[in-house]
Amino acid sequence: MIPREIVQPLLGWFYENKRDLPWRREPSAYHVWLSEIMLQQTRVEAVKEYYSRFLDALPEIEDLAACPETRLLKLWEGLGYYNRVRNMQKAARTVVEHYGGALPPDYEQLLELPGIGSYTAGAVASIAFGIPRPAVDGNVLRVIARITENEEDILKQSVKTKTERELAEIMPKNAPGDFNQSLMELGALVCIPNGMAKCGACPLAELCLARKHDRVMELPKKAGKKQRRLEKRTVLLIQDGEDFAIRKREKKGLLAGMYEFPNLEGYKSQEEILEYVRELSCQPVRIQTLTQAKHIFSHVEWEMKGYRVLIEPREKRNTDGLLFVNKKETKGKYPIPAAFAAYRKYLEEDI
Structure with missing residues (x-):
């Protein structure tokens, strides 16, 4: 089980150390959604320029819905995985048609939109609308696997589902978005991959079982990927x-x-x-x-x-x-x- 004791030190650390990112300055649902889709498989520093350029061209969801595909793909050029922005446009058209151009403040309705899975729905719901839903990505899975010394394969859907369920039980109702972001931020800045975690700077060091048992280098576990x-x-x-x-x-x-x-x-x-x-x-x-x-x-x-x-x-x-x-x-x-x-x-x- 994920210990409830991680919540307060993690939030305190986040408020002191969080990065100044453009999507955090104006965390509207559209901005959070766009940033989370862009950040998949792409470094934060690289995304900043694309994010600003995209919003300059398509400042509202209605603009995204109406954008010609050639122009849309040109705005996305360099980010790769072009089906992501195609799905964003499909979702935007649904939002315009059924929700008056605003993303619905409801986790289940967000999940029904094209291209939005549990992570993105959780991020938008918690950060933009204050809905207590977890947002579990690779960073979060790594942090939790080390804290709890979990040896299960984090690439399994069952492990992600279990992590989402346990995080939902300890999530602070008054700051769900900050809590989700604090886990993401810890994984991005401190509890980084490939065993190079900066345990000396971690607010959860005393609670981390992997650190206690000198197993940070061993976790998380991942099954071997298929060869390309x-x-x-x-x-x-x-x-x-x-x-x-x-x-x-x-x-x-x-x-x-x-x-x-x-x-x-x-x-x-x-x-x-x-x-x-x-x-x-x-x-x-x-x-x-x-x-x-x-x-x-x-x-x-x-x-x-x-x-x-x-x-x-x-x-x-x-x-x-x-x-x-x-x-x-x-x-x-x-x-x-x-x-x-x-x-x-x-x-x-x-x-």
Whole structure:
């Protein structure tokens, strides 16, 4: 069981040490929701800029609901996991249609919205509305596993559910949002992962069983993750004067609906590349080898070789699934995923 004695020292520590974060200055439901979705798999310092830019462009939920998808994905570019912002827009449209444009102050109703799970619903409910619901993420699971010396696999849903239930029993009714944030903050700043916890600065050190028994390095327990599937790809920068070819990916699957540089499965020889370019009704003039690059998704890893192909000017520009755009447009109009970031720099260089 999680000891109730953690509550007061944890809150006291939080009020003294919490970071000044933009979403904490104005913790409206929309702001909390946006920040929590952005913070999934992304460092806090990196999120700050995206958060401000997103709110400048879409200050209200109604703006998010009405935003064209291409612009929405461009605002999200660099954060990855684009289905998250697509789900945010689906949820925003539901909120506009059924709740008058304001997130409902009800945990169960929040859970019903697309893309909102128990953690996000708990964060919004507690921080924005003062509803005593836990918000359990990886940071919180790690802190609790060490405090209670729990050897169960924290990746199991049953362990998360048990942690949520026990936290709900000790959560202070007058400060549920602060309590949730204090656990998150402790995990982010003090009880950090990989056994490097700063126990000397921890307000719960005297209550922590893992510290008492010198087991901080051993906890929490996680089952081994499945190995990522390795995919080799050949990425092409097809250049017509100042313009480059891009294409739109399928509506489903990895990077769904995003724009990308044309690419092929496997490593292709220069002869195979030139033949492929001709099949796109382009006449290659010159080919240049670019750098190799790697991009890691959650379950897939791309190992890429890149080539730039200069072609003769085309009269019919946007055919064969290709869209020729000026290099400036790839920055402002067409969202190209971070997976291709290593090749965007070549748009500024002459062949």
